[in-house]
Structure formats: C-alpha cells, structure tokens
Amino acid sequence: MSAVYINSASCISVQDTLKDQFFPDLTAENSTQILKAIEPNYKEFIPPAMIRRMSKTVKMSSVASHYALKEAGIEQPGAIIVGTGMGCSQDSEKFLKNVIDNNEEFLTPTFFIQSTHNTVAGQIALGLQCHAYNFTYVNTSSSLEFSFLDTKLQINDEEAENVLVGAADEQTERTMELYRLNNTIKKEEHLPVDYLHSKTDGVIWGEGAAFFVVGKDKTETSYAKLTDIRISNRLDIEETGSFILDFLAKNNLHAEDIDAVILGFSGDQKSDVYYTKAMDVFPNSALLYYKHLSGEFNTASGFSIFMACHILKEQQIPEIMMINPVKKTEVKNILLYNHLAGSDHSLVLLERS
Incomplete structure (x- = not known):
C-alpha cells in the first residue's frame, strides 16, 4: 500500500492538548490510580438538549473530530472510521443497572441503543449529515491501528480522498472497581509509580479521544x-x-x-x-x-x-x-x-x- 498523509490531529486527554503550544505545560501523572480527561466546554460545540443524552466518549469524540476537520479544512470526509476498546461503557452500565433495579421489566431502550460501540461513529456522521462509509473497530489496544489500516485501504482503493479516523475510550465507575479487584489498576501502596523501572504489577488508568484527518495528498497542514x-x-x-x-x-x-x-x-x-x-x-x-x-x-x-x-x-x-x-x-x-x-x-x- 502506498503511504497516506495525516493532515490534522486533535486530542482530548489528561493533558490540556486542545490548546495551542501545549508542550511546555505537559505534566507527569504518577500518584493517582485513575486519571480523568480535561474536557472542553461542550456547550460551545453541542446543543444542550443533545449533551444530556451523550456519553462521555461520544462528547469527547464529537469535539475532537470537530477540531480535526476544521484544521484540515474538510466539511465532509469521504469516510468515518473509529476505533474503541470499551465503547460507550457508561451507557452499558446504566442499562444493566436498570435491568437489575426494574427486575427486567418496563425497560427504556435508550441506554441500550446508546451503549453500542458504533454509537461514536454514528453520532459524528449524524452531526455532519455524512452518508459515507462508516465503520467501527473494536480490537482492544490495536483498535486505532486497525482503523488506520482500513483508512489506508479506503484511500489506496480510491474509495475516499479524505478520511476522518480516530479512537476514544472512557472510564466507568463499575469497570474501574473491577479493574482494581483484578489488579489491572495499580494498588494505592504501589504509588507513585516509576514508569521506567517499576517493580510492581498494574497500571494507572486514563481516558481520552484522538482524531485525525488522513488524506491521499500532502497539504500545507500535513503533520x-x-x-x-x-x-x-x-x-x-x-x-x-x-x-x-x-x-x-x-x-x-x-x-x-x-x-x-x-x-x-x-x-x-x-x-x-x-x-x-x-x-x-x-x-x-x-x-x-x-x-x-x-x-x-x-x-x-x-x-x-x-x-x-x-x-x-x-x-x-x-x-x-x-x-x-x-x-x-x-x-x-x-x-x-x-x-x-x-x-x-x-x-x-x-x-x-
């Protein structure tokens, strides 16, 4: 496959990566079990009535994709491809809680509908009124890499000239509890962690969304x-x-x-x-x-x-x-x-x- 170009890049993360010139303000985080993303003011990008119904993953992805498209000067991408490991797990937990609390009766379908992994790509497409190729990859830690592979295929096969590709994952309370129980997350007594010379198991868990516009041609904004x-x-x-x-x-x-x-x-x-x-x-x-x-x-x-x-x-x-x-x-x-x-x-x- 021939090479393609990353023409814009946007990220919502534990760092304040949405602002310009963020390199000097990068700070290491090694003393907390769970790190929360620095979120923008969503009201600037999403109507308030919609915000209430959106999970954190969808909100982060909507804003990050907005920035990526704006930087690349693209209004309608030729494809939208998203990778995620956990999907919209907040809504999944809310739906399962409703199932238990209501004894499996009189359930509203909203949380179930919004809990599917492809909700992110679908919501971005709805916001853009984009009817192009829309796909979601759920391959644990290589979800974004599979999304990039598909992006290269779409461009090399001349199915699309510019592709919006990205990945996002959120934290949820119950999942974090389970991760603590099975020692996926580092124990309190093992903090702060030395990332390069650690002598203990487990990690500090984060979250975030990163989106890119990838095109077949190099542009003035190419990274x-x-x-x-x-x-x-x-x-x-x-x-x-x-x-x-x-x-x-x-x-x-x-x-x-x-x-x-x-x-x-x-x-x-x-x-x-x-x-x-x-x-x-x-x-x-x-x-x-x-x-x-x-x-x-x-x-x-x-x-x-x-x-x-x-x-x-x-x-x-x-x-x-x-x-x-x-x-x-x-x-x-x-x-x-x-x-x-x-x-x-x-x-x-x-x-x-």
Missing part, C-alpha cells in the same frame, strides 16, 4: 506521512527484536534510520519487558515514553500518535518524554510501539511530510 503499520496479537518476548527489525526491513529501513522511538511503558513490570527489549534495538535513537502523561487505556496509542505528529511538525521533543539523552538535529522517522498487558502488539511508522 506526517503514515508509512506503514504492523499488528501482532501475540508475541514471544524473545521475538521482539525480529518483530521490529522485520517491519523496518519491509520498509527499506535500518534501526539507525529511526530518529525517535515512542514506547508504551505503563509501569506494569510484567508487560513492560517488551519495551525494554525494544530499546536494545535502537542504541542511537531518541527513546521516548508517554503513558505517564496519558495513563494506560485501550486506545492510548491515539495520544502517542498525536504527540508524534506534533514532534514531526515542530521538530521538537518534550524533555518530559525522553528516556535517554540522545537528541537529533532533525526528526524524520518515528516508530511507535504499543501493546496492552502483553497482547495486541502494534508498530506504526511515521515520516516527516
């Missing part, structure tokens, strides 16, 4: 060229190096051609070993991490792609993301490596446009 993506559901720890090097070789690159590597260190000692292995492949590259800024969640890779886009465009790496002291005079190629709890490994290769 990066989306060169290639690779996904593997399972990976043996000893295969990490070959997994990365084979991907680079397929794109006629060597490890020394990668200027920066963004790794998904989450503070979970069991699964972070993959990233430690990956670091050995790149002795001369700038090594970066990001989940101390965003928290871990199913589509946290959206935050890392958003950060990579800004690094490529501004040719500046925030100090707070740096693992090693390597600094490049020019950042041309960035490799992003992510997984969730050791499953669904993904590689994304971005090039300066």
Whole structure:
C-alpha cells in the first residue's frame, strides 16, 4: 500500500492538548490510580438538549473530530472510521443497572441503543449529515491501528480522498472497581509509580479521544506521512527484536534510520519487558515514553500518535518524554510501539511530510 498523509490531529486527554503550544505545560501523572480527561466546554460545540443524552466518549469524540476537520479544512470526509476498546461503557452500565433495579421489566431502550460501540461513529456522521462509509473497530489496544489500516485501504482503493479516523475510550465507575479487584489498576501502596523501572504489577488508568484527518495528498497542514503499520496479537518476548527489525526491513529501513522511538511503558513490570527489549534495538535513537502523561487505556496509542505528529511538525521533543539523552538535529522517522498487558502488539511508522 502506498503511504497516506495525516493532515490534522486533535486530542482530548489528561493533558490540556486542545490548546495551542501545549508542550511546555505537559505534566507527569504518577500518584493517582485513575486519571480523568480535561474536557472542553461542550456547550460551545453541542446543543444542550443533545449533551444530556451523550456519553462521555461520544462528547469527547464529537469535539475532537470537530477540531480535526476544521484544521484540515474538510466539511465532509469521504469516510468515518473509529476505533474503541470499551465503547460507550457508561451507557452499558446504566442499562444493566436498570435491568437489575426494574427486575427486567418496563425497560427504556435508550441506554441500550446508546451503549453500542458504533454509537461514536454514528453520532459524528449524524452531526455532519455524512452518508459515507462508516465503520467501527473494536480490537482492544490495536483498535486505532486497525482503523488506520482500513483508512489506508479506503484511500489506496480510491474509495475516499479524505478520511476522518480516530479512537476514544472512557472510564466507568463499575469497570474501574473491577479493574482494581483484578489488579489491572495499580494498588494505592504501589504509588507513585516509576514508569521506567517499576517493580510492581498494574497500571494507572486514563481516558481520552484522538482524531485525525488522513488524506491521499500532502497539504500545507500535513503533520506526517503514515508509512506503514504492523499488528501482532501475540508475541514471544524473545521475538521482539525480529518483530521490529522485520517491519523496518519491509520498509527499506535500518534501526539507525529511526530518529525517535515512542514506547508504551505503563509501569506494569510484567508487560513492560517488551519495551525494554525494544530499546536494545535502537542504541542511537531518541527513546521516548508517554503513558505517564496519558495513563494506560485501550486506545492510548491515539495520544502517542498525536504527540508524534506534533514532534514531526515542530521538530521538537518534550524533555518530559525522553528516556535517554540522545537528541537529533532533525526528526524524520518515528516508530511507535504499543501493546496492552502483553497482547495486541502494534508498530506504526511515521515520516516527516
């Protein structure tokens, strides 16, 4: 497949990423079990009557997609593709609570209708009155990467010229309780967490939404060229190096051609070993991490792609993301490596446009 271009990028996250020049204000979050996204004033974007019926995922996605389309100067995308790990879980919990509270009788269907994973893509399309290709991917931590693969197919097959693609996940009270019980979320006594040298299991959980407009042509607003993506559901720890090097070789690159590597260190000692292995492949590259800024969640890779886009465009790496002291005079190629709890490994290769 030929490369496509990321022509705009928007993100709602734990950081104030909607504003311009947010690099200096990035702050690490390592002492709280659960991180909440900084939300905009939704009334500026969504009619009040609609806000009441929207889950947090839908609201965040609606605003992030609005910013992405506005920056790209696109009114009607040729396709809308969304990735999510948990979907609109707030409404799912509300529906199940109603089932229990009402003894399975006299149930209103609203929460059930709005709890489906494709609600996000559907609501964006309704807001835009867009009747184009509309698809949702639910592939845990590689949901966004699958969405980007589909985006490349849509553009390469000339089904669309510009695609609105993004990912979003929200937190819900009951799910967070369950995550605490099964030790997905780090215990209070193990905080604050050292993301790079953690000796305990579990993560700090976050949330957010990241949306991009991807097109077949480079524009004045282009952030990066989306060169290639690779996904593997399972990976043996000893295969990490070959997994990365084979991907680079397929794109006629060597490890020394990668200027920066963004790794998904989450503070979970069991699964972070993959990233430690990956670091050995790149002795001369700038090594970066990001989940101390965003928290871990199913589509946290959206935050890392958003950060990579800004690094490529501004040719500046925030100090707070740096693992090693390597600094490049020019950042041309960035490799992003992510997984969730050791499953669904993904590689994304971005090039300066």
